[in-house]
Amino acid sequence: xxxxxxxxxxxxxxxxxxxxxxxxxxxxxxxxxxxxxxxxxxxxxxxxxxxxxxxxxxxxxxxxxxxxxxxxxxxxxxxxxxxxxxxxxxxxxxxxxxxxxxxxxxxxxxxxxxxxxxxxxxxxxxxxxxxxxxxxxxxxxxxxxxxxxxxxxxxxxxxxxxxxxxxxxxxxxxxxxxxxxxxxxxxxxxxxxxxxxxxxxxxxxxxxxxxxxxxxxxxxxxxxxxxxxxxxxxxxxxxxxxxxxxxxxxxxxxxxxxxxxxx
Numbered sequence: 001x002x003x004x005x006x007x008x009x010x011x012x013x014x015x016x017x018x019x020x021x022x023x024x025x026x027x028x029x030x031x032x033x034x035x036x037x038x039x040x041x042x043x044x045x046x047x048x049x050x051x052x053x054x055x056x057x058x059x060x061x062x063x064x065x066x067x068x069x070x071x072x073x074x075x076x077x078x079x080x081x082x083x084x085x086x087x088x089x090x091x092x093x094x095x096x097x098x099x100x101x102x103x104x105x106x107x108x109x110x111x112x113x114x115x116x117x118x119x120x121x122x123x124x125x126x127x128x129x130x131x132x133x134x135x136x137x138x139x140x141x142x143x144x145x146x147x148x149x150x151x152x153x154x155x156x157x158x159x160x161x162x163x164x165x166x167x168x169x170x171x172x173x174x175x176x177x178x179x180x181x182x183x184x185x186x187x188x189x190x191x192x193x194x195x196x197x198x199x200x201x202x203x204x205x206x207x208x209x210x211x212x213x214x215x216x217x218x219x220x221x222x223x224x225x226x227x228x229x230x231x232x233x234x235x236x237x238x239x240x241x242x243x244x245x246x247x248x249x250x251x252x253x254x255x256x257x258x259x260x261x262x263x
Contacts, residue, residue, distance in 0.1 A: 006242045009034035012087050013241070014080040016040055016067060016126065017094030019048040021202035022152070025234035026091055031055040033238060035089065038080035040065040067094055068117045073125025081133055089148045089241045090130040095119045095170070097204050101163035112166050119170035123151070127181070131190060139189050146189035148241040151178050152233075153196040153252065155260045171196075175252055182250030191249045193240045198256025199227040224257035 013030045017023040018039025024047070030037050036059045041048040048062035061083050065076045081087050096118045098111055127149060134147030156164065157171030178194040185192060199205055199218055208214045209227065219225055236253050239245055254260050 006033050006238055006244065008089070008238075008241060011035045011089060011241075012038070012080070012084040013089035013091065014038045014077065014087055014126075014130065015091040015093060016076070019044040019051060019062065021204065022197070022200060022230045022233045022237075023091075023093045024051055025230040026093060026237055027051055027055060027060065029231070029234045029238045030089070030091075030241075031060055033242070036060070036084050038063060038083055040067065040076050040094070042066050067122035067126075068114070070121050070125030070128070073122040073127075074129040075125075077126060077129035077133065086137055087130055087133045087147070089150070090126065091150045091152070091237055091241075092123050092126055092174075093152045093237075094122070095152070095167075097164070097167055099207070102166070103163055104165050107166065115166035116170060119167070120173055123174065123177070127151075127177070131181075131185065134190055135188060144189075144243060145191050145246070147191070149181065149190065149192045150237050150240050151192070151194045152237070153178075153194050155196060155198045155254070155256050157196060158252075158254075158260055178252065179250050186249050191240075191245070193245070193248055193250065194252045195233060195236050195240070196252055196254050196256065196260070197228060197233045198222065198254075198259040200233055201227050201229055222257040222259045226257065228255065228257065 013035045015023055015026045018027045019041035027037050027039050038061045040063045052060050052062050063079050066072055096115060098115060139146055151174045153174040154171040156168040157175050161168040175194055178192055181192040233255055236255050
């Protein structure tokens with residue numbers, strides 16, 4: 001018996017934060033599944049251009065776009081649609097984790113506003129513009145999904161994160177947004193789900209994972225005894241955009257080696 005492919009042939013996906021880490025693996029997997037992919041980068045031009053060359057410049061495009069505001073989010077969607085003519089899947093993967101502990105008593109207004117701007121305000125603009133585009137495209141004739149939105153949260157959004165309240169607040173809001181939009185948009189065939197990773201081997205976590213004391217504490221909180229690879233997060237994201245997830249909306253898919261259950 002031949003294998004069943006997770007195919008997105010004929011679909012267009014927009015993946016934020018696509019030049020590195022989880023986002024780059026999403027770009028690769030969505031291209032392997034047959035989708036045309038647009039992704040944004042802010043400063044990693046070399047990595048972005050290399051990824052486009054790897055995935056094929058006729059079906060993959062890198063867009064230089066900061067994501068710090070709702071206006072930035074809307075602008076990115078507009079450029080993706082201008083490039084490929086439509087939008088079927090939105091993967092909101094970008095985000096910042098401010099370095100260093102910041103107790104709430106001394107956290108600056110500037111840090112709070114920057115984290116919310118990148119991790120939440122831009123998400124509002126992205127989702128608003130993407131959903132509008134999906135609605136304009138209308139319902140499919142075969143009853144399949146009109147569109148898919150996958151938001152990336154975190155274990156911090158479910159159980160909090162001491163000294164990183166700004167980050168945890170944004171990731172908790174992503175979970176609430178998922179649940180709200182899934183109910184709001186289900187009748188239009190737009191599926192909204194969330195993937196919540198724990199620790200992943202990316203540049204953002206490299207400093208913590210390279211510290212012997214910190215890494216030992218991290219591994220001790222994960223029942224599987226290791227951190228995830230970016231591809232292990234990208235796989236569930238791809239799945240949620242395929243017909244195999246055709247009866248899933250409003251779900252928070254934990255991909256954290258069981259950590260959220262014991263934290």
